[in-house]
Amino acid sequence: MSIPMQRLPEQQPSVWQPASVKEAIQLQKQWGDAAVVVAGGTWLRTRWENGVSAVPQHLISLGRIPALKSLSMDERRVVLKDGEHELMGPLYIRYGPLLSLSAVMTSELTREHAPLLLQACAEVAAPSIRNMATIGGNVMTRTGDLIPALLVLDAQVVLSDGGQERKLSLQAWLAATADPSEIMTGILLPLQATTGESKSCQFYLKAGRREAFTPSVVTVAGELTFQPDGTIASAKLAAGGGTAIPARLTQAEALLTGQPLSKALLKKLHSVAYEQCAAVPDDYAGIAYRKTTAANLIVSECYKAWRGSKGGGADAPES
Incomplete structure (x- = not known):
């Protein structure tokens, strides 16, 4: 246009x-x-x-x-002591904010360590736009479709005043007022250590007014980690869409953590997610529609994740 x-x-x-x-x-x-x-x-x-x-x-x-177009692995390591074991602290992937979404998607680091981010990038606009649009620009809008995925991945932003840099969690940065004396110089994704005793499932969904190349009505992302008995060891959920600032759904996360999935829990999850999801109406979708859509998607994906953790069985959660 x-x-x-x-x-x-x-x-x-x-x-x-x-x-x-x-x-x-x-x-x-x-x-x-x-x-x-x-x-x-x-x-x-x-x-x-x-x-x-x-x-x-x-x-x-x-x-x-x-420097703002770089993509690297942060080599700084922290040794943590856990009883008799020494654990290597998480490394970071550092994305320069001027990296195009296409460059983020084609990076081996993204493919290997951040498939959720790759999936989110693939949902943004058309390929020609992804060749120009940048990961930093998407975040700087404070409403970008990548943000729910980045929140679930515990992303941090790096800010510079021209002399020194400081780190801030993406969640805290979104909640704060932008400082015009700083420029974003990096986006960090911590690489979490995995164990053989638990299984993690991630999801990202974008609902728009048509199937492709459309602004989002709702975007949701999540990560559930299950114990061998099906109990939810940890939950990370985030939602955004439209002109709403995405946020982690901390109340919904707390509700799930430590619980076995059940029909009663899913019903309560829908209610909590509906209440906590931020939504801004426009000419195409109202608040209730956006909040209901987000809650529906989250409950559906949590159920699918639970089934996946059980090996794909068709058994429904017990009520």
Whole structure:
């Protein structure tokens, strides 16, 4: 979709291409609200074309900062003592925020260690858009479809003030007010140690107004870990969609943890998930529809995960 001629600004925005994060932050401070930091620009362009946001006077492109396009394994290790055993602490995959979604999807690190993120990326827009859209841009919108998956994966964001970097959980970052004096320089995914005694199942679902290439009405993600007897050892659930800020469903997680799955528990899960899911209405879907859809998807996927943990048996949970 192109901008109608009558809506084109009299003067196109100035495009700045800083060579470092420090320089980008200096430009951001210099221009203030008249400037917008841009990565792939796919989300910003739709907002400008739909009249949601005004075209800014200045665009600060991060495309010339090589470090923001990197993808690496964090080699720092922490030795933890557990009785007589020494365990290696989790490593991290570090995604540069300017990595395109296509680059994230084709990475062997993603395929091996973060298949849930790969699945979420595959649900975003069309392939041509995924070649331009970036993982950092999706997160920076605070409503991106990748965020529920990243929340379930316990992602952290790395922020820089041009001098020093700091880490913050994605969940905490979403709950805080954005600091204009910082730029996101990394997204970290911890690699969790696995044991042979438990089995984990992950899921990601996006419901839209049509089957493909559509904005989300609801996105849900989850990870359930089961003990050999079918008891839920741990649960991670997250939901978002539309213009709602995604969040972990901590009450639903607490409800499931330590419990064997049952029809009564699934019914209660639906109620708790419905209450905790954030939803913002628009012209296409109201709050009740979004919350009901999210709760339905979560209950359905938890049941499927339970069946998978039992070897695919058809037996329903006991009431």
